[in-house]
Amino acid sequence: MSTDSTPRTVARHRPRPQQRPRAAAAAAPFAVGLPLLGAVLDEATSGGIGRAFAVGAVLGTLLAAWVCGPAGRWWVVTAPPVLVLGLTAGAELLCHGDKYRGKALTTGAVRWAVHAFPVTAWSIGAALLVIAIRSAAERRRRLQPGE
Secondary structure (H helix, E strand, C coil), rough: CCCCCCCCCCCCCCCCCCCCCHHHHHHHHHHHHHHHHHHHHHHHHHCCCCHHHHHHHHHHHHHHHHHCCHHHHHHHHHHHHHHHHHHHHHHHHHHHHHCCCHHHHHHHHHHHHHHHHHHHHHHHHHHHHHHHHHHHHHHHHHHHCCC
16 A cells, blocks of 8 residues: 555546537548449449549549548448449449349449449559648648647
8 A cells, every 4th residue: 555645647538529520520421422424424424434424433432532531531431332333333233234144243243343343443552642631731831839
């Protein structure tokens, strides 16, 4: 037993303020909305998923990574594989569902995955680029003297 009469200090934890809730809510429409808009535009003009979808997916991921907070950035990086494959499959099945019966569905799914891979890779690359830029800017702001 200690004879020390000084009271122990208890570490007090302040609750963390909610980080930019509007920014987190703004990330989802970019990440989902722009690729969806591109898929609709491609299906309406060319009859299949193409460049508008690819540009929408990359731009949507880039903008979502830019507006979300530090905790949400990793969700944005991991979202493109699911979103790109899901939107590609959904658009093809909705617009050309009669083509994909039986074995043709398996063949179509493989084709969608192969065609979606570059779009997914570019989207993840765009998100990582934005994260690197924002992290460097935040680090520079913290290290500047006098602030």
